[in-house]
Amino acid sequence: MKVCVIGCGAVARRRHIPVFQSFSDVEVVSIVDNQEQIAKEVSQEFGIHKYYTDYKQALSETDADIVSVCTPTFTHAEIISYAAKLGKHILSEKPLTIDLEEGKKVLEVVKDNGVQLGVVFNYRSVDVAQQVHKTLQEKKLGKIVSMIGIAHTPCPASWTSGRWLYHEGGVLDDFGPHLIDMLLWSNPSTLESVTAQGGDFTGAFNFISHIQVSMQFKDTSIALADISWLNDSFLFNIDIHGTAGRIVCDIRNGRWYKTHGQVSSPLTEMNRTFKDATKTITSIASGKYFRDGITYHTKSISEFLEAVKNNSKPPIKGNEALMVTAVSTAAKQSLKQHKTIYVDELLKN
Numbered sequence: 001m002k003v004c005v006i007g008c009g010a011v012a013r014r015r016h017i018p019v020f021q022s023f024s025d026v027e028v029v030s031i032v033d034n035q036e037q038i039a040k041e042v043s044q045e046f047g048i049h050k051y052y053t054d055y056k057q058a059l060s061e062t063d064a065d066i067v068s069v070c071t072p073t074f075t076h077a078e079i080i081s082y083a084a085k086l087g088k089h090i091l092s093e094k095p096l097t098i099d100l101e102e103g104k105k106v107l108e109v110v111k112d113n114g115v116q117l118g119v120v121f122n123y124r125s126v127d128v129a130q131q132v133h134k135t136l137q138e139k140k141l142g143k144i145v146s147m148i149g150i151a152h153t154p155c156p157a158s159w160t161s162g163r164w165l166y167h168e169g170g171v172l173d174d175f176g177p178h179l180i181d182m183l184l185w186s187n188p189s190t191l192e193s194v195t196a197q198g199g200d201f202t203g204a205f206n207f208i209s210h211i212q213v214s215m216q217f218k219d220t221s222i223a224l225a226d227i228s229w230l231n232d233s234f235l236f237n238i239d240i241h242g243t244a245g246r247i248v249c250d251i252r253n254g255r256w257y258k259t260h261g262q263v264s265s266p267l268t269e270m271n272r273t274f275k276d277a278t279k280t281i282t283s284i285a286s287g288k289y290f291r292d293g294i295t296y297h298t299k300s301i302s303e304f305l306e307a308v309k310n311n312s313k314p315p316i317k318g319n320e321a322l323m324v325t326a327v328s329t330a331a332k333q334s335l336k337q338h339k340t341i342y343v344d345e346l347l348k349n
């Protein structure tokens with residue numbers, strides 16, 4: 001399979017290009033960056049001879065089967081639609097789009113042209129997230145009652161020198177989609193409404209640096225996402241309460257446990273702490289300690305390639321990615337209008 005990678009910034013360089021090149025049946029035939037110096041440097045770094053500054057030219061001159069979209073999020077809609085009309089399968093970085101109307105149009109174009117669309121929500125591939133999801137699917141927690149998620153990461157100035165992230169949505173459109181996707185993925189109920197509080201807590205910027213997004217589902221279950229760029233460390237935790245128990249999951253430290261109504265004694269807590277410490281030491285020793293969410297791109301990309309080969313649906317469907325954009329859009333509207341936003345209204349055409 002032949003791949004054209006569009007956008008040669010942080011995520012393409014650290015994950016997409018090397019991961020695609022690690023598969024023996026995949027060739028990265030061309031790369032594109034609208035800054036020529038970057039495209040040239042990356043082509044030399046990875047030994048890819050054809051580099052372009054215009055993705056349309058790249059797609060007409062190199063016969064890629066798959067387009068990997070690694071450009072700033074506000075460009076995704078245009079590039080995905082163009083590639084879909086040429087019959088290319090598309091793997092897009094998250095989130096699908098910032099604008100919900102653009103996201104809806106993208107899904108229509110993808111459907112009309114019968115191509116595969118995968119969106120990289122790599123946190124779903126983390127081992128503990130997979131284990132928790134399996135437990136939920138087996139109904140071991142009964143029906144979900146409430147979920148609380150925390151996704152804090154330092155401001156991404158050390159990740160990319162790109163300035164495009166510092167727009168209205170800020171952290172909500174950057175790290176937020178990972179947590180919102182995880183909460184929607186965990187709860188089989190349909191989302192009804194979103195209410196948000198937050199904004200810029202530094203007083204210096206014109207974008208969201210910390211936000212709490214509260215979600216109400218149609219079956220009365222609820223979820224709260226606390227999303228921040230203001231913490232100088234990394235947290236990705238989810239606490240899920242069901243009618244038959246509770247799951248506490250710490251993605252950063254690869255830990256999760258499930259309780260079924262029993263009240264913790266000091267001995268239980270000590271036992272858990274001891275087990276957690278042992279697990280952390282073992283995972284460091286075996287090289288499996290969570291270093292970065294992007295480690296899990298390998299799984300996301302390989303699952304997408306399998307779907308293209310087998311002509312099966314990619315594991316993360318376009319409509320799931322669209323719901324993440326619906327939540328962030330609703331959250332921004334809720335901040336501005338100081339009211340609850342009903343998702344059905346937003347999703348109406």
Ligand SMILES: NC(=O)c1ccc[n+]([C@@H]2O[C@H](COP(=O)([O-])OP(=O)(O)OC[C@H]3O[C@@H](n4cnc5c(N)ncnc54)[C@H](O)[C@@H]3O)[C@@H](O)[C@H]2O)c1
Pocket residue numbers: 006007008009010011012032033034035038053055069070071072073075093094095120121122159160161162163174293294
């Ligand atoms: N899944 C994850 O964990 C994860 C992590 C980081 C970034 N991302 C996503 O990946 C995407 C890119 O993020 P990044 O951190 O690599 O950004 P970045 O700013 O480091 O890189 C983007 C690159 O795209 C280039 N570019 C901009 N417009 C272009 C266009 N029209 N055509 C071709 N090239 C263009 C820029 O010059 C830049 O080199 C975003 O959507 C982001 O949300 C996902």
